[in-house]
Structure formats: structure tokens, C-alpha cells
Amino acid sequence: MTDDELGAERDRTLLLVDDDAPFVNRLARAMEKRGFEPQTAMSVAEGKAKAEMAPPAFAVVDLRLGDGSGLDVVEALRERRADCRIVVLTGYGAIATAVAAVKLGAVDYLAKPADADEIAKALLSRGEILPPPPENPMSADRVRWEHIQRVYEQCNRNISETARRLNMHRRTLQRILAKRSPR
Structure with missing residues (x-):
């Protein structure tokens, strides 16, 4: 591991961006129990502002927010901190948005409902293991x-x-x- 990677492993700051207040608060508590230092944002504007002030080492961003697309937050995070490990979380999963999220710098794309263990695993994984193929083909x-x-x-x-x-x-x-x- 390089010095930057070791620094990122020690830095457990986490930005959670989601407009569902009960969900983001529960997730913040659960991620805190897993050793992260979470901050929350409820909008694209708030997420971008927090990314500007103190870019986190990790982020979980909802795709659809009340004031726009979470992909804008992903882009802002990537510009401010290139080593930020970002997971896009959404209830509206689509291949196109998954590809767009990864191109902008997200390390994973999870569909809701995802639990805190899945999210932590996605944030901390290095991507060596491929997921199993889907059980059912698309209609x-x-x-x-x-x-x-x-x-x-x-x-x-x-x-x-x-x-x-x-x-x-x-x-x-x-x-x-x-x-x-x-x-």
C-alpha cells in the first residue's frame, strides 16, 4: 500500500448525502458504530458545500435528490479529493446511471434497500471479487x-x-x- 492509501485507511471521514432524513440518520449511526466519522447532507447543494469545506475519505450519495442528481455531488467530491471512495445508493437502479456514476469516480453502485454492512463492505473493498451473475435475465x-x-x-x-x-x-x-x- 502507498502512503496515500494508508492515509485514506486511517481517515474514516464519511459524507452521507440523501434526502430521506430518517434513513440518513439511521445510516449515520450505523456507520459510526463501524468506525466511520459521518456527516450528513440532505441536498445536492449541501453535499457540494460539505465536499468543498472538508472533502471526506468516503461518501455514500443517493442518486435522486430533491434539488437534482447525486452525480453532481460525486463529481464535486472527485474534483476536491481524488482518493475519495464513493458509493452511489439508489432506489432507481439503471445500467446507464451506474455507468455514469462509475465514470465520474464512484467505486460501487448499490440499490436500496442496502444495509450498513453492505455499504461498509462496498466502501472498504478494493474490487477484486466480481459479484455473482443475476438469477433472472432482464425483461x-x-x-x-x-x-x-x-x-x-x-x-x-x-x-x-x-x-x-x-x-x-x-x-x-x-x-x-x-x-x-x-x-
Whole structure:
């Protein structure tokens, strides 16, 4: 291990960004019991501000926040501290957003509900072990939804441009994006 990695292992500061107050408070208490020093933020703006003031060694960021995308917080964290180990946590899992999160610097992407043990393992793992393959393949509806999400991310989350590229009406696309992913 390099000196930077050893320093990161000793530094257990953790930023939790989620707009679900009861969840983020429970997670903060659970992560504190696991040796982390958590701070919480309830919005993109608050998360970015805390990342600017004191960039943490670890972060758990919800993808969808009330005032925007958690990916903006991931980007801010990565700019301020390159060695920050970030896990994106979401109830709206999609391949496109997972890829976008990893490209921005997240080390893992977990779907809610994830417990504190899973989150701690993801934060501390070095990624040597691949997860097992899925039990069930994706449905055709899910594949379509994933494709739409991928194009949406490639268009920098611009609905009009995504609709143009997919050759669909913008309002139809907005309705699809507002729904949860099919199973």
C-alpha cells in the first residue's frame, strides 16, 4: 500500500448525502458504530458545500435528490479529493446511471434497500471479487428502459435531445423517465 492509501485507511471521514432524513440518520449511526466519522447532507447543494469545506475519505450519495442528481455531488467530491471512495445508493437502479456514476469516480453502485454492512463492505473493498451473475435475465420492458436511460445519460440528461435521438415525443419520454424502472 502507498502512503496515500494508508492515509485514506486511517481517515474514516464519511459524507452521507440523501434526502430521506430518517434513513440518513439511521445510516449515520450505523456507520459510526463501524468506525466511520459521518456527516450528513440532505441536498445536492449541501453535499457540494460539505465536499468543498472538508472533502471526506468516503461518501455514500443517493442518486435522486430533491434539488437534482447525486452525480453532481460525486463529481464535486472527485474534483476536491481524488482518493475519495464513493458509493452511489439508489432506489432507481439503471445500467446507464451506474455507468455514469462509475465514470465520474464512484467505486460501487448499490440499490436500496442496502444495509450498513453492505455499504461498509462496498466502501472498504478494493474490487477484486466480481459479484455473482443475476438469477433472472432482464425483461424486454426493462431492456427498453435501460436503453432509454443510457441515451438520456449520454445526452447529459437533456430530455429534448434524448427524445430527438430516440425519435419519440418529448412528453412521452418525460412520462417514461418519471416512472420507476420495470422489473
